[in-house]
Amino acid sequence: MSHEHIELRDSPIAGRGVFATRHIKAGEVVFTAHPDDIKYEIDAVYAMPPDQRDAILYYTWQCGPTTLCLDGGIGRYQNHSCDPNTWWINEDTTVARRDIAAGEEVTCDYGAFMMSVPYDMPCNCGAANCRGRITHRDYLDSRFQRTHGDHVPPYIRDAINAAKLSVQTDLDVKA
């Protein structure tokens, strides 16, 4: 479910995106789960005919270790930015990361939820810190981790912690 002051418009990033129709303050909830959202198990999606599978992969975001979510509203049109103006506060809610001006496109970082579905796409976000490509392994990058801190879904936080622990264990074994 989206903030009441967000609407669908053509986007300079890609196709259509979602835009603020009035000023949104940092910390305001921008998207959160709604009963109309549909959940899919990733294995079940890969067992579907290719057209159906690809349509679901295009519009869904990963909302759990093995789950994809389809926003029942305009949230499915949210584009990615490497300098997003929203970020996660729990598994299914994003808030404004900074003040968002009326007319500004509302973006999130796909790298904050992509993990289990292979993904590698050239990025057209135009941000000064654009990573150039968006992949399902961006959460492993230390600069990404510094930028997002705990503002990622819990399964991504767990995966980051597991990766750090595994590096530490390797170092301990070699010491």
Ligand SMILES: C[S@@+](CC[C@H](N)C(=O)[O-])C[C@H]1O[C@@H](n2cnc3c(N)ncnc32)[C@H](O)[C@@H]1O
């Ligand atoms: C969930 S859709 C977003 C809505 C899409 N713009 C549309 O009009 O259907 C995700 C797709 O949007 C495009 N997209 C989103 N963010 C992008 C970005 N930063 N750079 C390039 N393409 C992007 C890609 O084609 C991606 O697969």
Ligand SMILES: [Zn+2]
């Ligand atoms: Zn980018």
